[in-house]
Amino acid sequence: MKGKLYKNRLTQILVIIFVLILILSTAGCQSKKMSNKDKIVVYTSIYPLYDFTKKIGQDYIVVENITPTGVEPHEFEPSISKISKIYESNAFIYLGEPMDPWAEKLRGDLAQKGIAVLKVGEGLIEGNDPHIWLSPKKSMQMAKKIYDLLVKVDEKNKAVYEKNYDRLIEELKKLDDEYKKELASTRLRDFVVSHAAFGYLAKEYGLNQVSIKGLSPQEEPSLKHIKNLIDFCRERGIKYILAESLETPKEAQALAEEAGLKILTLNPIEGLTDEEEKANEDYFSLMRKNLEVLKEALK
Numbered sequence: 001m002k003g004k005l006y007k008n009r010l011t012q013i014l015v016i017i018f019v020l021i022l023i024l025s026t027a028g029c030q031s032k033k034m035s036n037k038d039k040i041v042v043y044t045s046i047y048p049l050y051d052f053t054k055k056i057g058q059d060y061i062v063v064e065n066i067t068p069t070g071v072e073p074h075e076f077e078p079s080i081s082k083i084s085k086i087y088e089s090n091a092f093i094y095l096g097e098p099m100d101p102w103a104e105k106l107r108g109d110l111a112q113k114g115i116a117v118l119k120v121g122e123g124l125i126e127g128n129d130p131h132i133w134l135s136p137k138k139s140m141q142m143a144k145k146i147y148d149l150l151v152k153v154d155e156k157n158k159a160v161y162e163k164n165y166d167r168l169i170e171e172l173k174k175l176d177d178e179y180k181k182e183l184a185s186t187r188l189r190d191f192v193v194s195h196a197a198f199g200y201l202a203k204e205y206g207l208n209q210v211s212i213k214g215l216s217p218q219e220e221p222s223l224k225h226i227k228n229l230i231d232f233c234r235e236r237g238i239k240y241i242l243a244e245s246l247e248t249p250k251e252a253q254a255l256a257e258e259a260g261l262k263i264l265t266l267n268p269i270e271g272l273t274d275e276e277e278k279a280n281e282d283y284f285s286l287m288r289k290n291l292e293v294l295k296e297a298l299k
């Protein structure tokens, strides 16, 4: 009787020790996998840079975007408290003029403080059109620069970044092929947009972008320009105006009414709206929606 009791007690103790070891070891694993203090911290200026960086770094980095969700980034200026956070990070990625002039001003100072700074648009931006991410080919070059930066800052995780980078390039190639195939022989070759964000995309696939406003959505069109656009749409048999998601399409609406056109949304993917964020949209899902809209508008 006494022997059995002793044996039960021993089993109990052994079970407790076993459970303790299990708890300690999983806690250890989890902190190794999840702890943010071992990860490099990267800040990006606008959403497409955030999305590509996140896709290459995944759980191995902490990445934050400076331009908030729902905000149109062309005229955005971050607060001092947001800027001070960049100073505590390991790397800062921005696009370059004329997209994020506030970032250009920080560049020298950040570099001096030992933060790795990458201006992605350098050598990729032609003239003063910053919308390079809307061309999958240019996006591949952007991804390469971001990959190189992550490896430079965090060499020990190179294998992971390389694998994720390769996958991202594969996806961009697939996207490029879809655009090429679907836009090769549409009836119309001209499309009318609200702000001129799709120049690289148009050039890439042999299309012609005509815009109500200029390269920035804040530019106001002249009456003469609107009148010319109405004539242009009638001549070419254009049926749609392509407006965007982060800016109220006031001029687009006026033009559509005047010329009897319908409005569709073509997304410049400069930032997500709250709804897009909630729906887990990303660069690829939005680019594919854009392709569907273009196909409809060029039919």
Ligand SMILES: [Zn+2]
Binding pocket: 074, 131, 195, 196, 197, 215, 216, 217, 268, 270
């Ligand atoms: Zn823009």
